[in-house]
Amino acid sequence: MKTYAIGLVPGPVSVPRAFREPYLEDYGSADLEEEFFLLYEENERLLRRFLKTENSVVIQSGEGMCALWGALKSVLAPGDRLLALSNGIFGRGFGEMGKGLGFETRILEAPEGEFLDPEAVRAEARAFGPKVITFVHCETPSGLLNPIAPLGAVAREVDALLCVDYVASAGGADVRTDEWGIDLGLLGSQKVLSLLPDLSMTAVSPRAWAAAEALGYQGYDALLPWREGPAERYLPYTHNWHAMASLNRSLNQILSDGLEASFARHAAVAARCRERLAHMGVAIYPKSEALCSPTVTAALLPDGWSWKALDGALRERGMVVGGSYGPLAGKVFRIGHMGSQADMDLVSKGMDVLAGVLKAR
Numbered sequence: 001m002k003t004y005a006i007g008l009v010p011g012p013v014s015v016p017r018a019f020r021e022p023y024l025e026d027y028g029s030a031d032l033e034e035e036f037f038l039l040y041e042e043n044e045r046l047l048r049r050f051l052k053t054e055n056s057v058v059i060q061s062g063e064g065m066c067a068l069w070g071a072l073k074s075v076l077a078p079g080d081r082l083l084a085l086s087n088g089i090f091g092r093g094f095g096e097m098g099k100g101l102g103f104e105t106r107i108l109e110a111p112e113g114e115f116l117d118p119e120a121v122r123a124e125a126r127a128f129g130p131k132v133i134t135f136v137h138c139e140t141p142s143g144l145l146n147p148i149a150p151l152g153a154v155a156r157e158v159d160a161l162l163c164v165d166y167v168a169s170a171g172g173a174d175v176r177t178d179e180w181g182i183d184l185g186l187l188g189s190q191k192v193l194s195l196l197p198d199l200s201m202t203a204v205s206p207r208a209w210a211a212a213e214a215l216g217y218q219g220y221d222a223l224l225p226w227r228e229g230p231a232e233r234y235l236p237y238t239h240n241w242h243a244m245a246s247l248n249r250s251l252n253q254i255l256s257d258g259l260e261a262s263f264a265r266h267a268a269v270a271a272r273c274r275e276r277l278a279h280m281g282v283a284i285y286p287k288s289e290a291l292c293s294p295t296v297t298a299a300l301l302p303d304g305w306s307w308k309a310l311d312g313a314l315r316e317r318g319m320v321v322g323g324s325y326g327p328l329a330g331k332v333f334r335i336g337h338m339g340s341q342a343d344m345d346l347v348s349k350g351m352d353v354l355a356g357v358l359k360a361r
């Protein structure tokens, strides 16, 4: 199998050696031992700081999508109303998931490459009366970082839960779970945390717990067993001790360096990436720089380049970036500079390779 010296895929990101080490160790039984539960509780405390919340943070085994499915299924039943806000694939994806699960679903789309107008959201929410409003903080496939702060008030006005996917932003951009009124905050391990795709984490507000309890959904991805489970030393399955040990390292590293330092590093690297692209005459997908995420840059494929040709030429030179999918497939390519990849040297090298490839044509 081929490997690449310059990895700039927007997740899963490169996993530093130090975070792989716990996988080489043997632990005991993750579902039985006090030591594991203490680790779980410590990770939960660290995640509260990471996500700026007093709420419980559930840590489940499973890739990031597990958090999305688990949140929806834990608080909504078929026939319930879901308003999915969208300016990209994950935003729309929530709506498609909702339809598939039999919820009465409306999708409110922003104009191409732009933010949603909070007043339009308010009007739609008032007219529709959803039980849950979903949105995505960093819309990874389109490189947008959506403002979430105005939505908390809208959700409260219509008595809806606010469910936000911050899988690709938290740790690289400021996430204020409580201040923004997020009832279900969703996180995965393979983005800024720079871990293997093994864990999904969900910050659950008291309002969201009440809804989950009223519904009583059961299933592998269900949140409810995690409400009392860890404190009662009883889990619904054998947890991933290796991944939990690795999560502990990543969180401790980010928090001891400081969240502000992490945000600044991501912002500086993202700015350099965009600056270099502009220099090469490569346009970004978002309507303006102000809308861009500090964790990923979505750019338009340069004239005369197909995704296949660009991807092939970059791989030949030892570099791998992300393509896009859905309506953006073949139009957009993406540079992931989050977590371990928010590294000025790495991104500068990557931009050198890209510039060389474009010039060689």
Ligand SMILES: *Cc1c(COP(=O)(O)O)cnc(C)c1O
Pocket (backbone or CB within 6 Å): 011, 063, 064, 065, 090, 136, 138, 139, 140, 165, 167, 168, 188, 191
């Ligand atoms: C990566 C990501 C997820 C997790 O899903 P994947 O299967 O890893 O794509 C969910 N939401 C967002 C916004 C993501 O970037």
